[in-house]
Amino acid sequence: MNQRLQDLSEPSIMNAIEANVREFLLTLGRLGGGEERDEPAIQWIIGGAPISYHNCVVRATLTAETVDEAILASVQCFQAHKVPGSWHVGPSMRPAHLGERLVAHGFTPGGSELGMAVDLQTIPEQVSIPTGFVIERVHDEQELWVWKQTLGMGFGEGEIEANWVGEMYQKAGLSDQEAWHHYLGRWNSEPVATASLFLGAGVAGIYFVWTLPPARRQGIGAAITLAALQDARRLGYRLGILGSSSMGYAVYQRLGFREYCRIEMYEWPSSATNFVGTQWDQ
Structure with missing residues (x-):
């Protein structure tokens, strides 16, 4: 089990909120057999779930020069697996205008979750x-x-x-x-x-x-x-x-x-009519 967090400063708590949500999504997505990409600039788990929330990009430290390429790569992965998908954009994610770039590429704002502790x-x-x-x-x-x-x-x-x-x-x-x-x-x-x-x-x-x-x-x-x-x-x-x-x-x-x-969610729809990665639709 992970070492228990003891530092309750505001920056540490914000990091902990994002880290727990990220680990939660990654662990469930891996159980579903999702495809994982884990690089210094981006991390996702895609293809293991029937809903957009759990086919997701969970970490991004991109630049103005690399953000569009990364967004397009995630869309290609959603499409390859025929699933809806999402980006979970927390306060540590970059660039600052990431949400605007996602919308420009066809993502829809899916609301926000209030990160509380x-x-x-x-x-x-x-x-x-x-x-x-x-x-x-x-x-x-x-x-x-x-x-x-x-x-x-x-x-x-x-x-x-x-x-x-x-x-x-x-x-x-x-x-x-x-x-x-x-x-x-x-x-x-x-x-x-x-x-x-x-x-x-x-x-x-x-x-x-x-x-x-x-x-x-x-x-x-x-x-x-x-x-x-x-x-x-x-x-x-x-x-x-x-x-x-x-x-x-x-x-x-x-x-x-x-x-x-706050963690903002941006959603990508899917043209898939069913999901065959697990037994939910049997």
Whole structure:
């Protein structure tokens, strides 16, 4: 496991947010069999997923002279694999006008994630939850199937994304020694919420936080996020990070998270009608 980050200066936290997201995307993409390019100026994983978010360029330190060539090379890779793709443009990526060049080449702005972080020594010990709500760690394939079905009821790309992610997590393994830990929230025995913890780049990343609409505004999203953070703290991690939507921002603020950066997403569409790299469409 990576050495735990202890430096909580703002530049170090910003770097840690980008590094955890990058490692998260690369690890899932490798499990999917994506093609990786890892050079000093650029890094990507493309071809292993059915959705643009996970066929992605994750690092770029390009110049005004090299940026267009690199963008065209990524497009050629998307097209060769017949998948949609993306660039995840964080604050360390260069050149400064990278987003403008991506749009000029036909990419579409896909919104941004707010890079947030919290010192795990400051998180609350508990939050208010409704009667009958419990949180379970996912330890076997049956529990992972329920987790996947719950995620697929509206998160992101819906069933397509949930099925692929569930398959990747099954490949990665569900033991306590793995980098991923998954959480399922049940309210009166019914599955209503999900979250995943990814231990990478020395910090604890929170992903796939999802609450079914009828169960929202009950403190459930905060509770399942806190459970994952507390597990990371018990394992010796100091910093928790996540990418927040505008909808989740206030929830994470109440847990002590602060915004440190934004990661902008630029998407490339695909003419492919299906995806045969994994079993999601079988």
